[in-house]
Amino acid sequence: MSILVDANTKVICQGITGSFGSQHTKGxxxxxTKMVGGVTPGKGGQKDDxxxxxxxxxxxxxEATGAQATMIFVxxxxxxxxxxxxxxxxxxxxxxxxxxxxxxxxxxVRAVLDERNFAARGADSQHARELxxxxxxxxxxxxxxxxxxxxxxxxxxxxTSSGCKIGIMPGYINTHISEAKSGKSVxxxxxxxxxxxxxxxxxSQLGMAQSTCVGIGGDPVRGIGHIDCIRLFEDDPETDAxxxxxxxxxxxxxxxxxxxxMHVKKPVAAFxxxxxxxxxxxxxxxxxxxxxxxxxxxxxxxxxxIEALQDAGAEVALSPADMGKAMARAxxxx
Amino acid sequence: MKIHEYxxxxxxxxxxxxxxxxxxxxxxxxxxxxxxxxxxxxxxxxAVVKAQVHAxxxxxxxxxxxxxxxxxxxxxxxxxxSNKMVSAQTGPEGxxxxxxxxxxxxxxxxxxxxxxxxxxxxxxxxLIASAEGGVEIEKVAHENPDAIIKAPLHPLLGLQxxxxxxxxxxxxxxxxxxxxxxxxxxxxxxxxxxxDCSIAEINPLIVTPPSSSxxxxxxxxxxxxxxxxxxxxxxxxxxxxFDDNALFRHKDIQALFDPTEENPAELRAQxxxxxxxxxxxxxxxxxxxxxxxxxxxxxxxxxxxxxxNFLDVGGSATEEAVTEAFKIILADHAVKGIMxxxxxxxxxxxxxxxxxxxxxxxxxxxxxSKGFKVPLVVRLEGTNVDAGRELLKNAASDxxxxxxxxxxxxxxxxxxAAVG
Numbered sequence: 130m131s132i133l134v135d136a137n138t139k140v141i142c143q144g145i146t147g148s149f150g151s152q153h154t155k156g157x158x159x160x161x162t163k164m165v166g167g168v169t170p171g172k173g174g175q176k177d178d179x180x181x182x183x184x185x186x187x188x189x190x191x192e193a194t195g196a197q198a199t200m201i202f203v204x205x206x207x208x209x210x211x212x213x214x215x216x217x218x219x220x221x222x223x224x225x226x227x228x229x230x231x232x233x234x235x236x237x238v239r240a241v242l243d244e245r246n247f248a249a250r251g252a253d254s255q256h257a258r259e260l261x262x263x264x265x266x267x268x269x270x271x272x273x274x275x276x277x278x279x280x281x282x283x284x285x286x287x288x289t290s291s292g293c294k295i296g297i298m299p300g301y302i303n304t305h306i307s308e309a310k311s312g313k314s315v316x317x318x319x320x321x322x323x324x325x326x327x328x329x330x331x332x333s334q335l336g337m338a339q340s341t342c343v344g345i346g347g348d349p350v351r352g353i354g355h356i357d358c359i360r361l362f363e364d365d366p367e368t369d370a371x372x373x374x375x376x377x378x379x380x381x382x383x384x385x386x387x388x389x390x391m392h393v394k395k396p397v398a399a400f401x402x403x404x405x406x407x408x409x410x411x412x413x414x415x416x417x418x419x420x421x422x423x424x425x426x427x428x429x430x431x432x433x434x435i436e437a438l439q440d441a442g443a444e445v446a447l448s449p450a451d452m453g454k455a456m457a458r459a460x461x462x463x
Numbered sequence: 464m465k466i467h468e469y470x471x472x473x474x475x476x477x478x479x480x481x482x483x484x485x486x487x488x489x490x491x492x493x494x495x496x497x498x499x500x501x502x503x504x505x506x507x508x509x510a511v512v513k514a515q516v517h518a519x520x521x522x523x524x525x526x527x528x529x530x531x532x533x534x535x536x537x538x539x540x541x542x543x544x545s546n547k548m549v550s551a552q553t554g555p556e557g558x559x560x561x562x563x564x565x566x567x568x569x570x571x572x573x574x575x576x577x578x579x580x581x582x583x584x585x586x587x588x589x590l591i592a593s594a595e596g597g598v599e600i601e602k603v604a605h606e607n608p609d610a611i612i613k614a615p616l617h618p619l620l621g622l623q624x625x626x627x628x629x630x631x632x633x634x635x636x637x638x639x640x641x642x643x644x645x646x647x648x649x650x651x652x653x654x655x656x657x658x659d660c661s662i663a664e665i666n667p668l669i670v671t672p673p674s675s676s677x678x679x680x681x682x683x684x685x686x687x688x689x690x691x692x693x694x695x696x697x698x699x700x701x702x703x704x705f706d707d708n709a710l711f712r713h714k715d716i717q718a719l720f721d722p723t724e725e726n727p728a729e730l731r732a733q734x735x736x737x738x739x740x741x742x743x744x745x746x747x748x749x750x751x752x753x754x755x756x757x758x759x760x761x762x763x764x765x766x767x768x769x770x771x772n773f774l775d776v777g778g779s780a781t782e783e784a785v786t787e788a789f790k791i792i793l794a795d796h797a798v799k800g801i802m803x804x805x806x807x808x809x810x811x812x813x814x815x816x817x818x819x820x821x822x823x824x825x826x827x828x829x830x831x832s833k834g835f836k837v838p839l840v841v842r843l844e845g846t847n848v849d850a851g852r853e854l855l856k857n858a859a860s861d862x863x864x865x866x867x868x869x870x871x872x873x874x875x876x877x878x879x880a881a882v883g
Contacts, residue, residue, distance in 0.1 A: 149779070149809065205708060226809075228778065231709035232581055233659045239586050240618035269808055285849055297778070297809040299845045321754020322778075326806040326845055327871065347753060349583045376754055379583045402757040405764045410740050412753050412773055448765050449758035450872030 131273035131341040132316065132361040132368070133222060133262060134198060136291035141196040141220075142167040143187065143203055143211045145177055149226070150202035153297050155179055157200070159282065160300040161275055161289040165194035187211075187218040198222035200270060200295045208266055209234035213241060216261055223352070224295050225265035235266065235350040242352065263352025269322040269344035270296015274303035296344065297322075302330045303339055306367070310336030311462050316362035317342040318355055319374035320381070324402060324449065328374055331453025335462070340368040347376065355385040363393050370396040372456050373443070377403030377412070378429040386437035396459035397443040400452045404431040464705045466719045467515045469564045471701035475665070478654040480647050482698050485566035487515070491540050497565045498536035508532070509568025512539040514560040517724045520550025526560065529568065536565065561723070572694055574667035575634055576600050577648065579616070579655040587615040588655060590622055590648060594634045596667035622652035638693035640670055647696060658716055659709030664702040670694040728791050735784040736777055739791055744769025746878055747792035747801040747837075749785075751776050751810045759804045762871055768879035771798045778809035785818020786825065793826065793837070800838040800882035802874055807845030815843065816851035820858040838881035840866045842874040 140157065144150035145167025158164040158179045166182040173185030184190040187199065199220045203211045208227040215223045242263055249260035264271055275292025285301045294300050306314045315337050319325040325344045332339065343358050345351060355373055362368045371393070375382035382401060389397055406412050408430075438445050446455035466474075469487045476482050484504045486497045494512075502510050514526035521527045526548045528539040540563055547557030574597035582589040592612045595603050604611050612633050614626045627648040628641070636644045647668065655663045671694045710717050722730060732739035738753065742760075746768045750756035753775050760770040772795065776788055792798055805815045823835050839862065843851045855865065866881070868874030 153809070206711060229708045231659055231712075232661065232706050233588075233656065233709060236581065236586060236588060237618050283849070285847075299808055302845070319754070321752060321758075322808060323750075323752030323806040323810075323845075324754035324758050326808055327755060327758070330806070330844060331870075349581060350586045374754070376757065381583075384584075400758075402754045402761065404761045405770065406757055406760070406773070407742065410773075412738075412740070412757050412775075448762055448872065449755075450762055450870060450875070 132358070132365050133341065133343070134271055134273050134293040134295060136275060136293060137163065138198050138222070138293050139163045139165045139194060139196045140198045140200065140293075140295055141165060141187070141190045141194065143199055143201045143215065145169055145181070145183060146172055147202055151177060153200070153202065153226075154181065156297070156300070157294050159286060159288060160294040161292040162294050165196050166190050187214045187220065191218045191220060196220060198295060199224065201225040201227055201266075203227060205229035205231070209238045212238050212263060216242065216245060221261055223261065223263045224268070224270050225263065225352075226268060226270060226296055227265070228267045230266045230348065232348070232350055235348065239350055239352070264343060265346040265348075265351060267348045267351075268296070268346030269298045269325055270294070271341065271343045272296070272298055272300070272303055272339075273341045274305045274339055276305040276307045298326060298329075298342070298344070302326060302333055303342070304333040304337065306338040306340075309338035311460070313369045313460050313462065314338045314340040314367055315370050315372050315456055316340045316358070316365065316368040317372045317374070318358035318362070319344050320347050320355075320376050321374060321402060324374055327449060328372055328400070328452045332372065332456055335453045335457050337453070337456065337460070337462075340365060349379065355381050356388045359385060359388060359393060363395055368395065370398070370456060370460050372452065373397065373399045374452070375399065375401045375434055377401070377406055377431050377434075380429065382434040383437045386434070386441040386443070389438070389443060390441035397441070398446065398452070398456040398459045399438045399443045400446040400449055400455070401431045401434045401438070402449065464707055464710060464716070464720060465517045465724070466703050466705075466716075467517065467562070467721065468513065468700060468702070469515055469562070470719045471703045472698070474654065474658070474703065475698050475701055478650045480650050480665070480698050481696070483567045483569050485564055487562055487564055488540065489562050491537065491544055494537045494540035494563075494565070495533035498530065498533050501565055501567045505567035507568055510536060511566050511568055512536060512543065513564045513566065514543045514548055515562035515564055516548060516558050516560055518548070518550055518552040518558055520552050521548065524548050524550045569669065569697060569699065570671050571669045572672040573670050575669070576603070576666050577651065577668045578662065578664035578666070579651055579660065580662045582615070585615060587618065589616065590614040590626070590630065590652065592630050592634055596669070600666065616652055616656070621656050622649055624649060636670070636696070640693050640696055643696040647698065658713055659706045660703055661706045662702065662704040665698040665700070666702065667699050668696065669699050670696050728794060732774070732788070732791055735787045736780060737784060737788050737791070738773070738775040738777065740773040741795065742770050742772050744771045745797050745799040745882055747771045747774075747795070747798040749774050749776060749788050749792065749801065749803045751778065751780075751805050751807070751815075755804065755806060759802065759871070759875075762875040763802065763879065766875045766879040768875070768882065771795055776810065776815075780810065780814070782814055782818045782821060785815055786822040789819070789822035789826065793835075798837060800840070800878050801835070802878040803839070803841040804871060804874055805843050805845065807843070807847060810845075811847040812843045812845060812851030813847045813854055816854040820854065820861055823861050834861060835864055838864045838866065838878065840868050840874050840878040840881065842868040842871065
């Protein structure tokens with residue numbers, strides 16, 4: 130089991146003929162993801178390098194392939210439009226990898242997303258899960274590892290049966306529960322891309338599997354957040370524990386800590402990046418900044434987040450090299 | 464992207480927000496005549512001379528001065544144009560000032576704070592207002608949160624008149640001030656949305672004393688000279704920040720960019736798609752991803768070292784960009800060692816490895832010799848890692864100071880030990 134995606138999830142790529150889109154469609158296809166096609170306006174009717182059909186519109190792609198998920202690689206100026214197009218075509222899981230999407234565009238897209246989900250919930254209040262789930266933008270994507278079959282180009286580019294990788298993360302670092310010595314599966318949610326890989330790698334090295342990893346992205350306005358993922362992991366019977374990776378800036382981690390304290394019974398480990406970042410400096414992407422370094426009390430600092438998480442009973446790794454160890458401690462693995 | 468105060472004033476005026484008469488000068492000779500022109504337009508002898516730099520702390524540094532005669536205006540201008548401004552935000556080396564704003568002085572009955580920014584928690588652009596203006600708003604927010612009024616902008620409709628009215632009443636505006644304040648808020652909202660701002664701040668927004676038409680200042684826009692029996696609402700200082708991701712659709716805002724306000728190394732990095740921030744330590748860092756870059760800095764510090772920079776090569780860096788990244792790191796002479804930490808996802812390890820080798824082969828030391836002299840600790844993992852490691856192994860003779868590290872902790876330990 131897993132959250133949001135599994136072996137049966139049919140996936141298309143918006144921007145399939147671009148350099149990143151084609152490279153990572155191939156990567157996902159090789160990992161065993163059910164890639165069923167892609168979209169590039171004006172190239173409908175052609176095939177890509179993996180012999181996948183290309184469509185002019187998302188609607189055509191969905192009608193022809195039954196796709197339930199999409200990964201978006203279009204340039205930032207068109208990413209908001211691509212998300213709206215996917216939603217309008219009924220694609221339930223939208224994963225926007227694109228980096229550099231204007232915040233103003235995401236404010237509008239997010240409003241449409243919330244409105245649609247609200248309308249859907251109104252019609253069926255029993256429907257706990259959102260109708261549409263947006264992951265990103267500016268994120269590595271989502272992966273539910275499958276067992277490695279021994280096939281594939283190399284150990285670093287393995288083929289898995291029943292794995293689903295949507296996005297840009299390296300597949301080989303992930304571990305399926307059947308391959309995990311500890312017999313424990315960890316759900317990972319992270320605001321940072323490469324730091325997610327680090328966490329996956331460390332947990333794999335220590336004999337843990339991952340049920341699903343979600344890179345939620347670092348932009349100030351985005352889709353799914355820490356709390357959404359933590360709730361899904363808490364409800365997923367095959368996730369044994371949760372590893373959350375946050376960053377300085379905003380108050381998402383503090384809110385997640387409050388949620389964990391109230392609602393989460395599974396073991397939780399966490400890491401917050403940016404303890405040594407100076408206030409007022411934006412660290413790389415729009416999300417990571419400690420604000421109010423002047424007269425007021427700085428907000429969004431790593432220390433405030435760490436304190437909140439410790440108070441919620443989470444095992445917090447103070448060094449990023451110890452994320453895996455913190456998870457093992459929380460799981461009482463020897 | 465930030466802009467200067469005078470550019471912000473022009474922008475406000477073009478959206479119908481009234482600002483006092485003012486002009487910009489870039490030489491001492493213009494100071495006296497500009498003072499006369501600005502003050503006579505406004506019917507006052509009071510003016511303020513303000514250095515046009517992005518950094519804060521101007522007032523304390525003596526780079527904002529009230530003047531009452533052409534001579535005083537010239538003296539203030541001479542001081543600002545011939546001295547470097549040093550404040551908490553500029554660092555000890557200070558900042559050269561090349562442009563001054565000379566604005567007509569205004570009688571102030573009350574100061575307010577008004578801004579729009581994106582609230583991450585509600586995912587809405589939000590108007591923030593306070594009747595305690597002119598001071599640091601973060602301090603107000605911290606010490607007296609009730610003094611802060613917030614109104615969310617509808618994502619599609621923007622700020623609505625009823626919201627602006629409500630805020631105006633709560634701020635304590637009365638009589639004809641109310642419609643003036645409402646118009647300013649609505650126009651600020653239009654500006655914010657039209658130009659993809661990340662911050663649009665008026666601090667202070669002021670109201671002149673009632674019936675002060677004689678000493679009050681006619682606004683630049685709208686061009687009205689009618690008396691203001693209830694006082695006039697004016698924007699005195701403006702601060703803007705624009706969403707860098709949206710600049711592609713705002714050529715007019717791009718044109719306001721002032722490269723002299725930026726750190727040259729950070730600017731150079733930007734040209735290659737690198738995100739670089741200089742810090743005070745001696746260990747140079749080259750990492751992919753902002754989160755991992757911050758985590759790498761944290762690890763170095765935990766091992767007792769001090770990072771010299773934050774450097775995120777991003778996901779789409781070319782070999783050329785990686786080579787450039789090394790040049791930028793080594794241009795900081797405080798750097799005594801370099802730690803490369805790459806976990807390839809979209810970034811491929813072999814591209815990083817090739818960039819390292821190219822950079823080492825092409826790097827010229829002060830004594831004319833080639834190659835890196837500082838210790839170099841490299842940790843590679845992720846996409847194409849085998850190809851990357853192979854490249855580094857085969858180029859061992861070009862990289863005499865190279866140490867390979869197995870993981871993040873190992874890499875930090877090695878680089879901290881190497882710099883001593």
